[in-house]
Amino acid sequence: xxxxxxxxxxxxxxxxxxxPLLYVLRNNLGLNAAKFxxxxxxxxxxxVVVDGKAVLSCVVPVMLIANRAVTTVxxxxxxxxxxPMQRAFIEEQSAQCGYCIAGMMxxxxxxxxxxxxxxxxxxxxxMEPNLCRCGTHMRILKAVRRAADLMRAEVKQSALESKS
Amino acid sequence: MTQHLPxxxxxxxxxxxxxxxxxxxxxGLAQLGEVQGAKEAAGPKLPGALGEKPMxxxxxxxxxxxxxxxxxxxxxxxxxxxxxxxQVAADELALLxxxxxxxxxxxxxxxxxxxxxxxxxxxxxxxxxxxAAAQARQLLIAEAARRLSLSEGxxxxxxxxxxxxDGRRLSYGELVSDTLLHVSAKAVSALRPAAERRYIGHAxxxxxxxxKVTGGEAYIQDRKLPGMLHARVVRPxxxxxxxxxxxxxxVEHMPGVEKVVRDGDFLAVxxxxxxxxxKAMRALSAKVRWIAPQSLPSPxxxxxxxxxxxxxxxxxxxxxxxxxxxxxxxxxxxxxYQMHGSIGPSCAVAVAEPEMLTIWSHTxxxxxxxxxxxxxxxxxxxxxxxxxxxxxxxxxxxxxxxxAADAAVIARAMPRVPIRVQWTREQEHVSEPYxxxxxxxxxxxxxxxxxxxxxxxxxxxxxxxxxxGPAGALLAxxxxxxxxxxxxxxxxxxPSGNGDRNAVPLYDxxxxxxxxxxxxxxxxxxxxxxxxxxxxxxxxLESFMDELAQAxxxxxxxxxxxxxxxxxxxxxxxxxAEQFGWANDLPSGRGxxxxxxxxxNLAAYCxxxxxxxxxxxxxxxxxxxxxxxxxxxxIVNLDGIRNQIEGGIIQSLSxxxxxxxxxxxxxxxxxxxxxxxxLRFGAVPDTVEVHVVARPSQPFLGTGExxxxxxxxxxxxxxxSVTGHRLRDLPFTRDKIRAAYET
Numbered sequence: 001x002x003x004x005x006x007x008x009x010x011x012x013x014x015x016x017x018x019x020p021l022l023y024v025l026r027n028n029l030g031l032n033a034a035k036f037x038x039x040x041x042x043x044x045x046x047x048v049v050v051d052g053k054a055v056l057s058c059v060v061p062v063m064l065i066a067n068r069a070v071t072t073v074x075x076x077x078x079x080x081x082x083x084p085m086q087r088a089f090i091e092e093q094s095a096q097c098g099y100c101i102a103g104m105m106x107x108x109x110x111x112x113x114x115x116x117x118x119x120x121x122x123x124x125x126x127m128e129p130n131l132c133r134c135g136t137h138m139r140i141l142k143a144v145r146r147a148a149d150l151m152r153a154e155v156k157q158s159a160l161e162s163k164s
Numbered sequence: 165m166t167q168h169l170p171x172x173x174x175x176x177x178x179x180x181x182x183x184x185x186x187x188x189x190x191x192g193l194a195q196l197g198e199v200q201g202a203k204e205a206a207g208p209k210l211p212g213a214l215g216e217k218p219m220x221x222x223x224x225x226x227x228x229x230x231x232x233x234x235x236x237x238x239x240x241x242x243x244x245x246x247x248x249x250x251q252v253a254a255d256e257l258a259l260l261x262x263x264x265x266x267x268x269x270x271x272x273x274x275x276x277x278x279x280x281x282x283x284x285x286x287x288x289x290x291x292x293x294x295x296a297a298a299q300a301r302q303l304l305i306a307e308a309a310r311r312l313s314l315s316e317g318x319x320x321x322x323x324x325x326x327x328x329x330d331g332r333r334l335s336y337g338e339l340v341s342d343t344l345l346h347v348s349a350k351a352v353s354a355l356r357p358a359a360e361r362r363y364i365g366h367a368x369x370x371x372x373x374x375x376k377v378t379g380g381e382a383y384i385q386d387r388k389l390p391g392m393l394h395a396r397v398v399r400p401x402x403x404x405x406x407x408x409x410x411x412x413x414x415v416e417h418m419p420g421v422e423k424v425v426r427d428g429d430f431l432a433v434x435x436x437x438x439x440x441x442x443k444a445m446r447a448l449s450a451k452v453r454w455i456a457p458q459s460l461p462s463p464x465x466x467x468x469x470x471x472x473x474x475x476x477x478x479x480x481x482x483x484x485x486x487x488x489x490x491x492x493x494x495x496x497x498x499x500x501y502q503m504h505g506s507i508g509p510s511c512a513v514a515v516a517e518p519e520m521l522t523i524w525s526h527t528x529x530x531x532x533x534x535x536x537x538x539x540x541x542x543x544x545x546x547x548x549x550x551x552x553x554x555x556x557x558x559x560x561x562x563x564x565x566x567x568a569a570d571a572a573v574i575a576r577a578m579p580r581v582p583i584r585v586q587w588t589r590e591q592e593h594v595s596e597p598y599x600x601x602x603x604x605x606x607x608x609x610x611x612x613x614x615x616x617x618x619x620x621x622x623x624x625x626x627x628x629x630x631x632x633g634p635a636g637a638l639l640a641x642x643x644x645x646x647x648x649x650x651x652x653x654x655x656x657x658x659p660s661g662n663g664d665r666n667a668v669p670l671y672d673x674x675x676x677x678x679x680x681x682x683x684x685x686x687x688x689x690x691x692x693x694x695x696x697x698x699x700x701x702x703x704x705l706e707s708f709m710d711e712l713a714q715a716x717x718x719x720x721x722x723x724x725x726x727x728x729x730x731x732x733x734x735x736x737x738x739x740x741a742e743q744f745g746w747a748n749d750l751p752s753g754r755g756x757x758x759x760x761x762x763x764x765n766l767a768a769y770c771x772x773x774x775x776x777x778x779x780x781x782x783x784x785x786x787x788x789x790x791x792x793x794x795x796x797x798x799i800v801n802l803d804g805i806r807n808q809i810e811g812g813i814i815q816s817l818s819x820x821x822x823x824x825x826x827x828x829x830x831x832x833x834x835x836x837x838x839x840x841x842x843l844r845f846g847a848v849p850d851t852v853e854v855h856v857v858a859r860p861s862q863p864f865l866g867t868g869e870x871x872x873x874x875x876x877x878x879x880x881x882x883x884x885s886v887t888g889h890r891l892r893d894l895p896f897t898r899d900k901i902r903a904a905y906e907t
Contacts, residue, residue, distance in 0.1 A: 015437075015439075016419075016437075016439060016440070018439075019437075019439040020439065023437070023438045023439050026386075026438075027388075027437065027438055030388075031379055032379045032380065032381055032382070032383075032386040033378075033379035035383075035385065035507075035508060035556075036385065036508065036509070036586065037507045037508060037509075037556075037589070038509075038589035038836065038837060039442075039588060039589055040589060040836055040837070042589075042836060042837040042838060043507055043589075043837055045507050045508065072379065073377065073378065073379045074378070074379040076378075077378065078378055079374050079375065079378045079380060082374070082377070082378060086377045086378055089373070089377045090369070090373055090374060090377060093369060093370055093373065093803055093807065095242075095370070095372075095373050095376055095377070096242045096243065096244070096557060096807060096808075096811050097241070097242025097506075097507075097554070097555075097556055097557030097558070098242065098372070098373065098376035098377070098382065099242075099383065099506070099507050099508045099555075099556035099557060100507045101376060101377060102376075102377070102379065105377065124845045124846060124848065125845075125846065127845040128844050128845050128846050129844075130845070131507060131837065131842060131844065132507065133504075133505055133506055133507045133556075133557050133559075133815065133842070134242055134557040134811045134815065135810065135811035135812065135813065135814025135815040135817075135818070135843075136807075136811060136814075137814055137843070137845060137848040138810060138814070138848065138849070138851075138852050139807070139810070141845075141848070
């Protein structure tokens with residue numbers, strides 16, 4: 001049995017311990033967002049956040065993740081109530097096929113959580129591991145910048161609310 | 165080739181009160197996209213795909229509750245077509261988008277619109293749906309007028325109701341009957357005036373994005389059926405290898421393994437979990453012996469191989485006469501094999517029930533795939549159903565059809581069990597059909613007054629379509645014990661073009677002579693990659709335009725305008741130049757390049773200016789800025805057009821700067837993203853601008869592939885402007901650019 005904490009919920013799972021995290025998320029937990037792209041850690045389609053860091057879930061055995069906090073796109077919000085990163089991608093219409101986008105969002109999420117004021121050069125450098133084939137790069141960069149704005153606005157808002 | 169047509173009436177019987185459909189008597193083959201041009205239908209010319217299916221019978225259904233279903237034979241490939249079709253249907257039916265369900269390519273439900281390819285979905289399907297919807301709305305109004313004893317002109321429609329001036333209203337659901345719309349399409353429709361439209365030409369967000377950014381089931385890869393098992397195929401390391409021997413016993417006993425499927429040279433493993441299937445696939449790969457396949461040509465001899473392999477030569481254009489006096493210039497341009505490289509490798513789900521084999525696939529052509537799979541498995545066509553489900557981005561004929569065939573073969577071996585096949589990254593890289601290597605030679609005369617007097621061009625190319633239809637197009641079908649033969653490629657020359665796509669310059673030149681040297685041998689598997697031959701042909705043509713402009717001592721944009729009389733072409737050229745600031749000087753180390761093409765000489769116009777920055781010492785080059793101007797006819801979704809052009813520029817930038825399939829005599833060596841590098845964020849331009857010319861009430865012009873060729877040429881021209889040396893062999897690698905400085 002492996003204990004896995006995903007999007008705030010703890011799961012006890014009967015899976016082979018060498019199973020890459022990606023397949024456990026997709027098949028055992030029914031979380032579709034993280035995608036299989038290469039299985040080699042080369043494209044980033046499977047990116048999730050583990051303890052605040054962007055991790056390539058296609059090459060990390062689930063046993064190494066036990067008891068650590070995993071966040072996937074499903075943990076950022078829902079279709080009815082999307083989080084700032086999701087809103088930013090919708091508002092910028094930052095997808096063509098969209099297959100790489102969940103991985104893009106999670107890599108960007110890891111950056112903005114650690115560095116809310118990351119500038120464009122930092123964003124580009126940070127996004128380097130993730131591949132997009134439709135050529136949506138310009139929009140992805142725009143969406144990440146917008147997500148940063150939305151997140152900062154949220155922080156400000158909640159600071160105001162806690163004061164009042 | 166025969167085309168089997170669905171029995172639509174039977175399929176749809178009992179599913180709704182009203183069918184407004186266009187019958188399928190005219191074979192759907194007409195839209196074989198890149199291979200065949202449009203077929204002329206008999207009788208009056210009907211708009212879009214209605215031309216091939218001239219009887220009312222297939223696109224729109226309205227049920228007794230007033231809910232509408234719109235059927236398209238086209239598929240969502242990530243290009244946003246679902247959204248644009250919904251906008252068109254909502255406006256012409258006077259419905260809210262949420263009142264419409266859009267059903268895409270499904271052999272049991274939709275019209276056979278062939279392949280979703282060639283940038284034809286707006287021109288054909290959207291045009292058909294638009295007119296079908298407009299005519300349906302008129303019939304509903306006529307029925308309401310009859311019931312209310314009013315004239316049609318007094319009635320208006322809104323959100324699924326016909327409204328009378330006295331306040332009476334009838335919903336579409338009340339008005340429909342089995343026969344109301346059961347009539348032939350007319351050549352002319354009363355389209356709604358622009359002032360009444362709320363969606364066509366108005367900002368409208370993509371309908372598929374919310375699910376894609378929240379983890380919804382959005383792709384074939386996400387599909388899960390009860391009792392579904394996971395399969396992996398084991399393919400030979402080289403194309404054409406045959407299976408000598410396999411020791412399957414140990415693999416069959418691995419945990420979770422349900423079956424090893426072998427049929428001739430086809431080998432696959434089925435397991436309970438995906439990870440078990442992967443481990444079993446790896447184990448099985450180690451237990452199989454393949455017989456040495458055919459050897460590939462040496463990649464270093466490609467030009468010689470191409471020139472030595474010409475099977476026949478076709479005349480693409482022979483326009484004008486005479487041989488004007490002047491300076492003769494000539495040049496040769498080449499491109500390598502390049503891959504689609506979708507980020508998600510191909511995937512399919514299939515289940516073989518006694519009455520029906522159902523396959524869910526991200527194929528571009530559910531109908532041709534059904535034909536091919538039925539032939540492969542020796543099944544009657546009505547026992548196979550193929551349903552499109554979105555996959556990862558599709559830029560042409562990738563592994564989708566083959567994965568569908570794999571799933572079908574495995575599903576047949578395990579009746580009633582849903583089977584999911586997922587290709588590996590290596591399988592996709594090695595097995596998908598590539599965009600073929602090509603060569604183009606151009607020779608032109610520059611007259612004393614600085615004009616082009618004559619233009620001769622020859623292109624060496626394979627076919628750019630080896631798509632299914634015939635079973636032998638499918639990898640699995642070639643491997644089965646009862647194997648299908650790979651169909652022999654044929655040269656076909658038509659206005660849309662194939663290897664010769666965009667081989668004829670649109671410019672005003674008194675004498676144009678264009679040949680296609682057709683290469684039949686396909687040592688590397690090839691087929692349609694976004695733009696087909698247009699990528700190399702436009703690169704060659706538009707690079708050479710710059711070479712001629714330079715020889716004439718004329719600015720490249722002015723030189724193009726001097727040879728362009730088509731006002732729409734002139735407008736995009738002028739607009740791109742203005743928006744880019746073509747007249748401005750750039751700092752040292754930076755250069756600018758221009759290019760223009762009208763895709764297929766029939767579809768969208770695209771002019772493009774690019775700026776590059778080069779480090780001479782390392783040859784490192786980056787496109788820093790691109791500005792495009794596009795004319796796609798009437799705009800349905802402005803942001804959709806921008807997204808397609810922007811994506812095309814970035815993708816073509818990647819092809820142009822980095823991409824070349826690596827192989828040697830022993831096989832394909834581009835097996836993953838490290839051995840086939842593509843663009844990463846570090847080299848993405850600072851800005852990409854797309855300016856779209858508004859053309860209200862003009863026909864839709866396909867946009868999806870329009871920027872591929874111009875991007876390559878604009879970058880090449882920009883590099884030449886910095887280095888003073890022209891690169892004619894794609895891609896523009898760092899080594900080639902550094903070498904350019906040294907010569």
